[in-house]
Amino acid sequence: NAGVTQTPKFQVLKTGQSMTLQCAQDMNHNSMYWYRQDPGMGLRLIYYSASEGTTDKGEVPDGYNVSRLKKQNFLLGLESAAPSQTSVYFCASGNTEAFFGQGTRLTVV
Amino acid sequence: GQQVMQIPQYQHVQEGEDFTTYCNSSTTLSNIQWYKQRPGGHPVFLIQLVKSGEVKKQKRLTFQFGEAKKNSSLHITATQTTDVGTYFCAGQPGNQFYFGTGTSLTVIP
Numbered sequence: 215n216a217g218v219t220q221t222p223k224f225q226v227l228k229t230g231q232s233m234t235l236q237c238a239q240d241m242n243h244n245s246m247y248w249y250r251q252d253p254g255m256g257l258r259l260i261y262y263s264a265s266e267g268t269t270d271k272g273e274v275p276d277g278y279n280v281s282r283l284k285k286q287n288f289l290l291g292l293e294s295a296a297p298s299q300t301s302v303y304f305c306a307s308g309n310t311e312a313f314f315g316q317g318t319r320l321t322v323v
Numbered sequence: 324g325q326q327v328m329q330i331p332q333y334q335h336v337q338e339g340e341d342f343t344t345y346c347n348s349s350t351t352l353s354n355i356q357w358y359k360q361r362p363g364g365h366p367v368f369l370i371q372l373v374k375s376g377e378v379k380k381q382k383r384l385t386f387q388f389g390e391a392k393k394n395s396s397l398h399i400t401a402t403q404t405t406d407v408g409t410y411f412c413a414g415q416p417g418n419q420f421y422f423g424t425g426t427s428l429t430v431i432p
Contacts, residue, residue: 245418254332256424257366257411264418272419304365311356312413312420314365 216240220305220315227295227322235290235318237305245309246288247272248280250301251317257304263288295322326350327414329423337431342399344426346412355388355395356413356420366411366422402430 221236239246244265249257259272263282277299279291288307292299300322306312327348336342346355354373358366370379372388372395379386385398395412407430412423 247419249422254424256329257422259419259421262419270419273421306420311368311371312358312366313368317365 218305218307218313218315220303220318222318223316225318225320227292227320229295229297229322231295233292233295235292235303235305235320237288237290237307237315238286239288239305239307239313240286241307241313242285243307243309243313244285245307246282247306247312248278248288248290249304249306250274250299251304252301260290260303292320297322326416326421327412327423329412329426331426332424333427333429335429335431336402338404339401342402342406342428344397344410344412344428346395346397346414346423348393348414348416350414350416351392352414352416353392354415355392356415357386357395357397358411358413358422359408360411360425361408364408399428402428404430404432406430 218239247262248260258274261280263269266285269280281289303318305315329346356371357369360366376390377388383400387396409425409427411425413420
């Protein structure tokens, strides 16, 4: 009964470092999403994937990349971390409603 | 930018008072969804409205979808401390979910 699992839960990066946030879902959903949540800004869509092997940009894709090589996994990469990317990142999956992971709290110093 | 706007951003109420949050989209939506995020948690799906003018109730919560399918509201009657959290609406103009900016509800005992 895992649902959507994100790793890691917390991460501190130095400016310029790169990392990958992992997301896995066991509900056989076609669609998966990455959001960032900042105070007063709500949930902003970074990238989404309508099916395995396809990805599309959302509202705020700059500085990020994604891959969806397997249906159950959606990876979010930060190429060169910047302090502006300090945020809480949520992965979600679902076709008619969104199921969210627990979130990753990322701090870039 | 955001396609779905929500007001107010913050609301403080005395326990027992009513609460309403409003959601407005610049485009016609195929459906509107509402989510609740408890402090420190992740958004959790509450309900979906699909039909023009639709009204749905969940105990003390009443959800409405506008006739033009561009706006929606969530009304909570007689708030309780368990209602504390941020309420998000989400629209699906296409395949992806676009979330509103959220309304943070504080209930004062």
